[in-house]
Amino acid sequence: MAHATRVLRSEWTKATTVRSTVWTLGLALLITVLVGMGLSLLFKSTYDDLAPTDQATFDPVFTSFAGMSLGQLAMIAFGVLLVSNEYSSGMIRASLAAVPQRGLFMGAKLLVGTVLVFVVGMATSFLSFFLGQAVLGDLATSIGEPNVLRAVVGGGLYMTLIALFAMGITWMLRSAILSFSILIPLFFMVTPILGAIPATQDAAQWLPDQAGTMIMTVVAPDRPYGPWGGLLIMVAWVVAALIAGYATLRTRDA
Amino acid sequence: MIELDGLTKRYGSTTAVDRLTCTVQPGVVTGFLGPNGAGKSTTMRMMLGLDRPTAGDVRIDGKHYEDLRSPLHHIGALLEAKSVHGGRTARNHLRVLAQSNGIPERRVPEVLDLVGLGSVANKRPKGFSLGMGQRLGIAAALLGDPKILMFDEPVNGLDPEGIRWIRDLMRHLATEGKTVFVSSHLMSEMALTADHLIVIGQGRLLADTSMAQFIRENSRSYVRVRTPEPERLRDALGEAGVTVAPGGDGTLEADDVDAARVGELAAAHGVVLHELSPQQASLEEAFMRLTAGAVQYQSHNAPTGAAGGPEPSRKEQ
Incomplete structure (x- = not known):
């Protein structure tokens, strides 16, 4: 136990003594909140011009979360860099020479990363919601309405899981460039497009972000799983990525 | 350890x-x-x-x-x-x-x-x-x-x-x-x-x-001698069982003997010496010789099989 505590402290120091941590987490929060506020402002000022059907389906929570799809990229960047920094710098050799128990090393880094993204993710989600609602004014909903608190907490959980997924992929690929070139197009283009095309919708709804974002919706779309079921699907993806990452770390030369 | x-x-x-x-x-x-x-x-x-x-x-x-x-x-x-x-x-x-x-x-x-x-x-x-x-x-x-x-x-x-x-x-x-x-x-x-x-x-x-x-083991140590009477010195050392080979530049090289003994033998026979110095082949040379057969990136016409030197685990090529 003392051994694990030591390694955790070391990983905490590692994460908090490089600039990329502050940059990526700071950007994740800022982008998500500002885009959410911007879109809320846009809706607020143009609401009266909207078609009645659009007015009827207007979702104030969803609107204030509009920045999530962009902000998640910064979260992914944090997850990727936390791991890939070890490989790109060569620090991995010093790290493993100091902590040769690779499972412990990976576990400590994941825990530190999880704590950071959980705190920042939750702050991002709650700030996005409250600031977005403040901008929406009389169009706003409140945290006490049905499913709203679940959606806001869900936003923080989603941010945490997407960063963990990125960490798992990077443990497997061991390179920032490789990981980014897979993850960024995947979550920014591929899955949203597949999710929008009717022919591929059925398959796309099982992808990690498509399933995971269900937790952030107040009015759930018609899917074979509910919000928590969707989150569970995303958890399964994260676990799979982490297992693959651990297998790589375990067997490959550093 | x-x-x-x-x-x-x-x-x-x-x-x-x-x-x-x-x-x-x-x-x-x-x-x-x-x-x-x-x-x-x-x-x-x-x-x-x-x-x-x-x-x-x-x-x-x-x-x-x-x-x-x-x-x-x-x-x-x-x-x-x-x-x-x-x-x-x-x-x-x-x-x-x-x-x-x-x-x-x-x-x-x-x-x-x-x-x-x-x-x-x-x-x-x-x-x-x-x-x-x-x-x-x-x-x-x-x-x-x-x-x-x-x-x-x-x-x-x-x-x-x-x-x-x-x-x-x-x-x-x-x-x-x-x-x-x-x-x-x-x-x-x-x-x-x-x-x-x-x-x-x-x-x-x-x-x-x-x-x-x-x-x-890997560096040949010898005594370099310079004398105006190489033939006499060669005989004198030969009598005492010391092998002598001509070195470059008009010198003689005596193996397996220390400088003092060469000097004593020369003095006993009244041979004039101009130089008497213990020499050692460079370690770099010894190292090159030892690894000559085991250099990965050497050119192909280089000699294979190291001249001397222990090779405990030589693998057939």
Whole structure:
């Protein structure tokens, strides 16, 4: 136990003594909140011009979360860099020479990363919601309405899981460039497009972000799983990525 | 103490390290010598548990590396490849390593001062020169005050001042009773620092011997004599059973005899000597001869089969 505590402290120091941590987490929060506020402002000022059907389906929570799809990229960047920094710098050799128990090393880094993204993710989600609602004014909903608190907490959980997924992929690929070139197009283009095309919708709804974002919706779309079921699907993806990452770390030369 | 037992590393069909068995003894500087590409760095990475051996095993103080709870207390290593995050200050880099091994943080400024980086403790290593980078790597190796220190090609690319600093440091560490294991592809560098030698070529052990014995076995020592009467001297020495061969430049070379005896024999026969000097073939030559058959990147018309030199585990080609 003392051994694990030591390694955790070391990983905490590692994460908090490089600039990329502050940059990526700071950007994740800022982008998500500002885009959410911007879109809320846009809706607020143009609401009266909207078609009645659009007015009827207007979702104030969803609107204030509009920045999530962009902000998640910064979260992914944090997850990727936390791991890939070890490989790109060569620090991995010093790290493993100091902590040769690779499972412990990976576990400590994941825990530190999880704590950071959980705190920042939750702050991002709650700030996005409250600031977005403040901008929406009389169009706003409140945290006490049905499913709203679940959606806001869900936003923080989603941010945490997407960063963990990125960490798992990077443990497997061991390179920032490789990981980014897979993850960024995947979550920014591929899955949203597949999710929008009717022919591929059925398959796309099982992808990690498509399933995971269900937790952030107040009015759930018609899917074979509910919000928590969707989150569970995303958890399964994260676990799979982490297992693959651990297998790589375990067997490959550093 | 480091024990290697049948250590082997293969990459596909290439064998980088081939059944290496040897022991690195405590309290001396052991030179780990071999031509470029002989498998030195791979061996060192396997010692640190970074690369997994294909077969065989390494023990540090009797334990497998991954069973060490605080490895930095046992062994400190400076690897050839950079192993520092360029954006984390020198001080924080060392704090990270200290924390992971339960080393008190007051040790960080101590080792920084020891390697002369005290003034740049809060600077990012990406702006460091090669020499400063090496010093930071050495500070990390010394952090846990380990009994074993391992340096992979520590002087590569350093300026003369840096080279001397590292050489002095290694000798100093050995006088403190530490085990120092240092790799090099330069015999001349080893001759100045090492007490013991482990020589490998194409991953195979070529020699595991004390420096003194290596010199004895691998360098021909002879006495060079210059005289206006070479014929008389040759006869005089021949009578005493000393073999003499003509050297270059009108000199004679007497093998297996010390200079005093040659001088006495010359005096007894009244032969005038203009020069009488003990000579030793350079260690570099001996090293080249030893590894001649085991150089990976040599040209194809080079002679195969080393002239002399022990080759305990020669594999059929």
